[in-house]
Amino acid sequence: MLKLVLTRTAASLVAIFGASILAFVLLRVAPADPARLLAGPFATEEVVEAQRVALGLKDSLVSQYFRYIGDFFQGDWGFSFSVGRPVIDQIGSRLPASIELGLYAFIFALVGAVICALLATYRRRRAVDHTINGFALFGLGTPPFWLALIVLLVFFGILDILPGPEGRLSPRQEAPPEVTRMYTIDALLAGQLGTFFDAGKHLLLPALVLGFAPWAFFFRLLRASLLEVSGEQYLATARSKGIRRWTAFRRHALPNAFLPTLTAAGLIFAALLAGSVLVESVYQWPGLGALVRDGVIEQDYAVVQAFILIGAFAYVVVNLVVDILYGVIDPRTRTGSAVTK
Numbered sequence: 001m002l003k004l005v006l007t008r009t010a011a012s013l014v015a016i017f018g019a020s021i022l023a024f025v026l027l028r029v030a031p032a033d034p035a036r037l038l039a040g041p042f043a044t045e046e047v048v049e050a051q052r053v054a055l056g057l058k059d060s061l062v063s064q065y066f067r068y069i070g071d072f073f074q075g076d077w078g079f080s081f082s083v084g085r086p087v088i089d090q091i092g093s094r095l096p097a098s099i100e101l102g103l104y105a106f107i108f109a110l111v112g113a114v115i116c117a118l119l120a121t122y123r124r125r126r127a128v129d130h131t132i133n134g135f136a137l138f139g140l141g142t143p144p145f146w147l148a149l150i151v152l153l154v155f156f157g158i159l160d161i162l163p164g165p166e167g168r169l170s171p172r173q174e175a176p177p178e179v180t181r182m183y184t185i186d187a188l189l190a191g192q193l194g195t196f197f198d199a200g201k202h203l204l205l206p207a208l209v210l211g212f213a214p215w216a217f218f219f220r221l222l223r224a225s226l227l228e229v230s231g232e233q234y235l236a237t238a239r240s241k242g243i244r245r246w247t248a249f250r251r252h253a254l255p256n257a258f259l260p261t262l263t264a265a266g267l268i269f270a271a272l273l274a275g276s277v278l279v280e281s282v283y284q285w286p287g288l289g290a291l292v293r294d295g296v297i298e299q300d301y302a303v304v305q306a307f308i309l310i311g312a313f314a315y316v317v318v319n320l321v322v323d324i325l326y327g328v329i330d331p332r333t334r335t336g337s338a339v340t341k
Contacts, residue, residue: 008323012316019312020072024065027301037299038081072309078302082294087306090291095310096181097168098287101280102272103182104203105211109272110265112211113218114254120219121226122249132219139216145278148209152282155205163202165284173198206283210276214268218261225257232256259326266322270315 035051036043043051052058056067071077077087116136120129156164168183169175176186176195184203187196229235230253238248280289288307295303 005324008320012320015316016309016312019316020069020309021065023305023308023312024068025061027305028061028064034301068305072306077306080295080300080303082298082300082303087302090303091288091306091310094286094288094291097285098280098289099273100182100184101203101206101210101285101287102269104184104207106214106265106269106272107211108207109211109214109218109268112215113222113261114258116215116219117222117226118249118254120223121230122246133223136216136219139212140220142213144209144213144276145282147212148206148279148282151205151209162205165282166202167284167286168199168202169195170198170202206279206285210272210279214272217264217268221264222257222261225260226253229253229257262322262326266319267315270311270318273314273318 033048035048035055035057038055039048039051056064059067075088077091079085080087080090083090116132120132152164155162163170173195174192176183176190176192179186179189183199184196187193187199230249232253235248235252238252239245243251277289277293279285280287281293284290288310292304292307294300295307
């Protein structure tokens with residue numbers, strides 16, 4: 001097990017290193033000139049050249065890269081000229097909102113997929129299976145931004161039963177004391193049930209829209225795995241020992257079928273944590289997606305570069321945890337270990 005952890009950790013460090021190089025090089029070869037953008041469109045060439053020297057853009061790419069990495073791990077992620085604030089402050093103020101939205105979207109996707117996959121495969125009722133499959137195919141083929149607009153039109157514009165695109169809380173609702181900066185958790189910790197339910201209502205539509213496509217993917221993957229393992233001999237053996245059908249299905253079929261889903265869950269969870277630019281834009285959710293969108297429009301490369309590194313770090317860390325959990329759940333995946341008979 002220790003060898004598995006060390007191997008996966010080393011591979012993760014290499015992946016982070018590669019992502020940092022890719023992000024650095026791509027933004028350095030982009031056509032826009034950070035010095036020109038910072039100095040202004042009417043600045044003279046002398047002023048722009050002085051700005052390049054001040055930013056260190058005249059140094060070699062290798063020197064710029066190692067200086068950037070050193071500053072990054074010391075907490076200096078650059079300065080956003082478009083808003084006049086350090087990048088780390090901008091990301092720190094918006095990251096909890098994206099984490100909260102991504103977390104609820106992931107819970108909906110994974111828990112909903114497990115329930116629906118069990119409903120579709122346990123009794124093999126064709127009507128139930130076909131209905132859920134139809135929703136899953138719709139989720140896989142529907143653009144999230146279009147779904148976000150339709151859902152917003154129905155539940156806010158027509159039915160008027162859920163809040164519209166007004167952020168994380170109603171305008172008159174008091175924000176909870178900042179502990180995690182995730183409003184639902186902070187409201188529960190402070191005992192503010194009204195704030196908790198208000199934050200939950202604002203989370204409901206964007207979380208469902210953001211998690212709909214992952215739910216469809218999880219469901220299809222888990223359904224296929226359950227159908228594959230449901231015919232295995234060990235289930236018949238368990239039934240022959242007097243174990244009830246549902247108990248054997250839940251204890252033996254579901255854990256074995258869940259292993260491929262666990263690997264995919266790591267990738268999707270990391271993607272949801274990074275947020276969705278279009279979904280956040282529709283619901284005016286103050287997360288990282290809106291920040292990166294504005295950074296791209298304003299050509300604020302310090303923001304975009306920091307976001308790429310954070311996204312790569314999230315992918316690598318989450319998948320490292322998934323690989324270790326996979327080794328704990330299934331001993332056959334451990335390097336150098338043998339399957340016990």
